[in-house]
Amino acid sequence: MAAVSVRDVAALAGVSLGTVSNVLNTPDRVSPATQKRVLDAIEKLGFVRNDAARQLRAGRSRSIGLVVLDIGNPFFTDLAEGAEDRAAEAGFALLLGNSHGTAARETRHLELFEEQRVRGMLISPVGEIEPQLARLRSRGIPSVLVDRSIADQSFSSVSVDDVAGGMLAVNHLLDVGRRRIAFVGGPTRIHQVSDRLEGASRAISAVTGATLEVLSTEALTVLEGRRIGAALVDRPPAVRPDAVFAANDLLATGLLQALTMLNGVRVPDDIALVGYDDIAFASTAVVALTSIRQPSALLGRTAVELLLAESEAAEGHEPRQVVFTPELVVRESTAP
Template identity: 80%
Template sequence: MAAVNVRDVAALAGVSLGTVSNALNRPDRVSPSTLRRVHDAIDKLGFVRNDAARQLRAGRSRSIGLLVLDIGNPFFTDLAEGAEDRASEAGFAMLLGNSHGSAARETAHLALFEEQRVRGMLISPVAEIWPQVTRLRTRDIPTVLVDRAISDTSFSSVSVDDVAGGALAVEHLLSIGRRKIAFVGGPTKIRQVADRLEGASRALNSVPGATLEVLGTRALTVLEGRRIGELITARAPGARPDAVFAANDLLAVGVLQGLTMVSNLRVPDDIALIGYDDIAFASATVVPLTSIRQPSTLIGRTAVELLLAESENSADYEPQQVVFAPELVVRDSTALVVAEPVLAG
């Protein structure tokens, strides 16, 4: 049986092909009665328009590509939700890709999005991808970097000041009297990790006698955090840090497990612990987790707004670099323990 096409709809509705096209794409140009006849014909025939073919003819689609570092990280899930909500409000669909920290997967996703002729791309890059995004621009595909600051002001970006966030985390640990601090995170080729470590180092340099030990990880996962926590637990008491700053909350959750599941170590009494991102799960851990909050949903929404602005006004658009300030959220994992007064008998 042959597929139903636009000509069949036009014939049944008693209108021209142009009227059917307007009913599908510009309904404001069609009278209500004619629009009703066209849609009645569509329903009766079971017509489904070929959007892929239409987009190829137009050269543009109603979709936006979003490429994130790790969709398993709730931070990126929340970011994607914010981006998808804003895109949907503007009549766009969101195509999601997950590089999983792999430059090869990142390149493959970028190529696939380009083949789909997306209206634009939002990218949280693994490393340096300027040749790729420059090439996308020459093909009229605007790109906005998300969760990543950029020195090239010819591109738009939405990020959080991670250097300030790293400093905020360590300043808090220093304020509660901790002096042997371990930074847990990696790989440092990820710009966000490097920036948070830089901020931590700057804050530590202002306090004489304080030390910062870097404990690298292969990934930003709970399992890697647990591995580091177990390594710390295996040390002699005097060789352990008295505080840990984890580069994200997943690592911090793993460190918490490694410190407390197979030992008598207490958080925060023996080792204070702070994470980064303030994912929803951070407040629900066995010891509620202090964290540096990022406005993840707002980052996603803002990135789509910048992308739409550039797409709709490409000739006159001035790229923007939006940088949000991080926020310290204090919970039990760094809470100061105040001894109760001893009452005289």
């Protein structure tokens, strides 16, 4: 059965095609009586307008694209929810892509969103992103970096000071008397990981006798945390770290499971543990997890605000770089 067209609506309502278009797009130009006739015809026929075609003609979309590193991480779920809420307030829909930490998937999502003629893109990138941002700009598509900043301040970004967050985590471990500290995280091509490691290294370098061991992971997942935790349990107690700073809470959760639930290492007595992101699970773990809190939903909302400001601004708009300060949340996993 053929789809109902605008022409069908106009014929049933006894009006012109232009009148139907005005009712759909600029109803203030049409009298209430005529509006009612057109809307009644739409309801009777079950007409659904082709919004993609309308956007193609107008050259502007009511959609915003968001590409995140790992939608399985509750941090990015909360970030996306914040972005979606702010987009909805402005009358936009959010299209979500998950790069899963791979550059190829990230590129494919960017291409798909460009084909959809989105109003703009929010990107939490895998690695170097400047060439893609420049290409999008050359095609008239504004973009905002999310949970990441870059040196080129001609692009807007919203991020958290992850170097400060890394220092905050390790300084806390040092303050509770730990000196053999391990950093667990990777891959370091993810800038958030490398920044958190840099902060940890700075904190260690300021304390005589403190050491930092780096234990790399393939991904920022619970399973990788379990793998590292099992390897630590296999070590003699004398050569284990007495504290671990995990690059995110998923890794910290896996570490906690391996250390305590299966192998009897006491947290925090034997190994103190700090995560990063302060996801909801952190406070409800079998040993409540000390973590570095990021304002995840606020990051998403702010990114949309920056994008809308840039997409609606005239020539000469000044990009903005918004940086939030992380917060230490102390719980049982580091309690003396």
